[in-house]
Amino acid sequence: MPNTKELAHREELHKRFTGAHALCAGCGAPICVRTILNAIEEPVVVINATGCLEVATTRYPTTAWNIPWIHVAFENAAAVASGVETAYRVLRRRGKISQEIRFVAFGGDGGTYDIGLQALSGALERGHRFIYVCYDNEAYMNTGNQRSGATPFAAQTSTAPVGEKSFGKPQRRKDLTEIVAAHHIPYVAQASISDWYDLARKARKAAAVDGPAFLNVLSTCPRGWGHPTDQSVKIARLAVETCYWPLYEIIEGRWVLNYIPEEKLPITEWLRPQKRFAHLFEPQNRELLRQIQQQVDEEWEKLLRKCERYEAL
Ligand SMILES: Cc1ncc(C[n+]2csc(CCOP(=O)(O)OP(=O)(O)O)c2C)c(N)n1
Ligand code: SF4
Ligand SMILES: [Mg+2]
Numbered sequence: 001m002p003n004t005k006e007l008a009h010r011e012e013l014h015k016r017f018t019g020a021h022a023l024c025a026g027c028g029a030p031i032c033v034r035t036i037l038n039a040i041e042e043p044v045v046v047i048n049a050t051g052c053l054e055v056a057t058t059r060y061p062t063t064a065w066n067i068p069w070i071h072v073a074f075e076n077a078a079a080v081a082s083g084v085e086t087a088y089r090v091l092r093r094r095g096k097i098s099q100e101i102r103f104v105a106f107g108g109d110g111g112t113y114d115i116g117l118q119a120l121s122g123a124l125e126r127g128h129r130f131i132y133v134c135y136d137n138e139a140y141m142n143t144g145n146q147r148s149g150a151t152p153f154a155a156q157t158s159t160a161p162v163g164e165k166s167f168g169k170p171q172r173r174k175d176l177t178e179i180v181a182a183h184h185i186p187y188v189a190q191a192s193i194s195d196w197y198d199l200a201r202k203a204r205k206a207a208a209v210d211g212p213a214f215l216n217v218l219s220t221c222p223r224g225w226g227h228p229t230d231q232s233v234k235i236a237r238l239a240v241e242t243c244y245w246p247l248y249e250i251i252e253g254r255w256v257l258n259y260i261p262e263e264k265l266p267i268t269e270w271l272r273p274q275k276r277f278a279h280l281f282e283p284q285n286r287e288l289l290r291q292i293q294q295q296v297d298e299e300w301e302k303l304l305r306k307c308e309r310y311e312a313l
Contacts, residue, residue, distance in 0.1 A: 008200075013038045021057040021064035026229030028219030028236060029053045031193040032135045033106060036215070037067075039200035040207045042102045045084065046070065049077035049116060051108035052142040052221075053135060075115040077105040078123035081130045089129075102207050103130040109150035110140040113176050124183040124212045131206040131213045134176065137221035145224040149174045152244075153295065154288050155276045157224070162279045167288060172295065180214045181250045187213040189249035193220065194236035198247055198258055201313040205249070218245045226275025238270040243300040248307060257307040264300075267293045 007013060016037040023030050029052060037044060045068045048054045054071060057064040072080045081103050091097045107116055112134040120132060139157050140146040147157040153172045156162045160169040177190045186209040191199040199217060206213035218239055220232040227235055239245035242265045247258040268289065271277040280289050 007039055007041060010038075013041075016044065016065070016067045017057075018064050018066060020062060022059055023052060023056045024221075024223050024229070026220065026222040026232040027052070028137060028193040028217075028221065028232055029108075029135045031196070031233075032133070032199070032217045032219050035193070035196045035199045036104065036131075036133060036203040039203040040102055040104070042100045042207065043067070044102050044104055047072055047077050047081045047084065047103065047105040047130075049105070049107035049111035050074045050142070051111050051140075052137075053106055053108065055142055074111050076119050077107045077111060077116055078130075078132055079119040081105040081132070082123045082126065082128045085128045085130050105130060105132045107132070107134055108141070109134060109136040109138060109176075110146075110148045112136075113149035113174060117179075120180075121183065124180065124185050124214070127185075127211050129209075129211055131203070131215065133215045133217060135217050135219040136176075137219045137224065138173070139221070139224050141221050141224045150176065153292060154280060154285075156279065157276070167279065167285060168276075175299075177214075177216045177250075180216070181253075183212075184253060185212040185214065186210070186252055187249070188216075189214070190216045190218075190245070190247060192218040192236045192240050192245055192247065194218075194233050194240060195247060195259070198313045202249060205251075224276070226278070227273050231273060235270070235273055238265065238273070241265045242267050242270045242296065244270050244296050246300065246303055247313075248303065255303075255307040257303070257310045258313050260310060267296050 017033050047070045085103050136150050138150045139148050145158045147160040147169050150173050151169045154168045156168045162168050181188045187206050189202040191202050202215055218236055220236050222229045241261045249256050
């Protein structure tokens, strides 16, 4: 089997998802999709929950997808993937299909952390062989940046505005990667669009397991986060370097850390370039900054205790 670097030179894999889409400049979603589809060697069927990725890649009469692609509603990507994978399994058993096929569902954070969580939980628990990828841009971006269960504490969104009586989202984000891990599936990983090799390796591992796999991928949104379009990869990288978004995997229940920053940067390095956090740098919000740093430090320490080993991918 070719390695990940060899696959990066395979033209037919690059054509699976083309540049013919209308996602914003600097959007992390196409980086996430292309890196994953370039890394999986087997034929792939994509199931796509509605959201920016789906809407902006399929403007009638065009499409950016050169592989079988199923549009589903906002909440049911994992349920549709379950059905398609089950039909495939039956057809294989009956000898009507001989090919190895991989099923990859893409959903945004709104479609995964919130509205599609029930469908996802059911599919994981039933043990369908598919890869679920959440491209997490931390809000409902396609409909105008409404807060989601993935939106960080104190971030400004259109439904968590900043003003005299509000400092942005008052709740903390939920830890979906950990919720998924509690389903005891063979492979779970957290990744970022900034670390493409780590993400590609994780996609390959996910494709190899005989059961459900889940990838939670931090994916920038210059429009909603409020940063220059050419800074996306750098900003995603700062999430990793501050330990806001650690890179790790859970293989058959065993936690493995994939990256330890040489020098853990203060959380302000990740917050400062993004307009959604601009209010936090006003003098009256110093306490919020302290709370955010404390949350990140506690989560990082907790993760270090859970990880049995360190392995850079
Ligand atoms: C049941 C239902 N409610 C609301 C919508 C409208 N809607 C379409 S996309 C979307 C936001 C998607 O957010 P997310 O999953 O985070 O993806 P993103 O747009 O951020 O990429 C919403 C609310 C819908 N299509 N279906
Ligand atoms: S609004 Fe954000 S998530 Fe949607 S296409 Fe633009 S950059 Fe990407
Ligand atoms: Mg989103």
